[in-house]
Amino acid sequence: MATTVRKAGLVGGGVIGAGWAARLLLNGIDVAIFDPDPEIGRKAETVLAGARRAWQRLIPAGLPAEGKLRLASSVEDAVADADFVQESLPEREDLKIDILARIDRATRPDVVIGSSTSGLLPTRLQSGMAHPERLVVGHPFNPVYLLPLVEICGGAATSDATKQWAADFYTSLGMHPLHVRKEIDGFIADRLLEALWREALWLVNDGIATTEEIDDAIRYGAGLRWSFMGTFLIYRVAGGEAGMRHFLAQFGPALKLPWTKLEAPELTDALVDRVAEQSDDQAGGTSIRELERIRDDALIAVLSGLRGEDYGAGKTLADYARAVMAKLPAAANEVDETKPLALHETPVAADWIDYNGHMTEHRYLQVFGDTTDALLRYLSVDADYLANGGSWYTVETHIRHLGETKAGDRLTATTQILGADEKRIHVFHSLARASDGACVATAEQMLLHVDARTGRGGPASGAPAAKVAALAKAQAGLAPPDGAGRRIAMPGK
Structure with missing residues (x-):
């Protein structure tokens, strides 16, 4: 050959x-x-x-x-x-x-x-x-x-x-x-697909569901899990700590119910033993709790990817996230606006860690993006404001990496307004490790107010515009933070 x-x-x-x-x-x-x-x-x-x-x-x-x-x-x-x-x-x-x-x-x-x-x-x-x-x-x-x-x-x-x-x-x-x-x-695969396809045709034929409803039943539910665990491993997890045998004992009787046009094989002791033993081999000693963690993390990865495409279950998640953000309360009234605002904190998740054992670079940008979102909530950018097309977009970012963070660390972010006008907000975020207060990163950003319906920049309005002006005035007397206005250059250049 x-x-x-x-x-x-x-x-x-x-x-x-x-x-x-x-x-x-x-x-x-x-x-x-x-x-x-x-x-x-x-x-x-x-x-x-x-x-x-x-x-x-x-x-x-x-x-x-x-x-x-x-x-x-x-x-x-x-x-x-x-x-x-x-x-x-x-x-x-x-x-x-x-x-x-x-x-x-x-x-x-x-x-x-x-x-x-x-x-x-x-x-x-x-x-x-x-x-x-x-x-x-x-x-x-x-x-x-x-x-x-x-x-x-x-x-x-x-x-x-x-x-x-x-x-x-x-x-x-x-x-x-x-x-x-x-x-x-x-x-193997086409026999599984054909079984689903034939049952789907029956559902349409009998007037039970439309083609769109059938596709939605898959893409918003089991289809997301199938993409990384298939059927048997998912059902093993569904059996709880007792695993596949418990799942078969609990849901096996449903095989006798008229849930499908297809007939299932008799769930004999021999078949139960075969399925349970093969499931044990498939799991390879991984506990149910660990499989649950893997399942959840994989679902997060799939949903996050779909959210980036604003499609299917990802669009559902994106719409929900926007609605939640708009409903979150602004910071408490006792916030001293003459000081940098502490608006966001987060733990360092295990999947944020790179091959060196530290938080990977793109997660810093994520945390600073979440900090900017917290600032917008503080500025009263709510569901109505977003629905009318108004929001601030980040158009420039300069991040400095000053320290290392590891899984389990808790990070707190503070925000100082360096300047603002009717269209722009110049912000400076500082990220500190909560355990010792050490600054691990900073991000200087320029935010531009945009009408999302036209994609063009334009002046802010209403409560957000007033709050930006008031906050910029309150922080006008603060000294520029260390690192503000920095650019990337070789020493002496």
């Missing part, structure tokens, strides 16, 4: 084939692709552009030098000098058998051939090949260039060496190979 893949031949350039082309090209592999569609070049380039954009965000440091894309004139032209072949034709068994036999004749005997079939049996697909031992199912998921799962399934004639080579190769592309140990229609 080829040890190094420099050239890949792709047969079929639809959504899946073009996705494979993008993943291979972005891994530095030259690709020759054949598809009779006269628009194949444009479509492949469009998918590749989307893949580039995605991976530039995932790995900003960059990927290997991109491979070259060539449009082949025939199946044979695409695969003749390939070190690896991936077939992604429509799900027609007769078509795949015929084309795979042609690929087999046109390639070196040591070249592994992967099929993207979603559920056809590889034993039948390899039936026309002279070298069937090198055919393996490599079933990906859309978008191929982004989702890591690839199911590997061999036919009766597929060698173990082929399956292992394919697993290693797909792994080198940034994928997660899942070995389907027994040949079965639909493999």
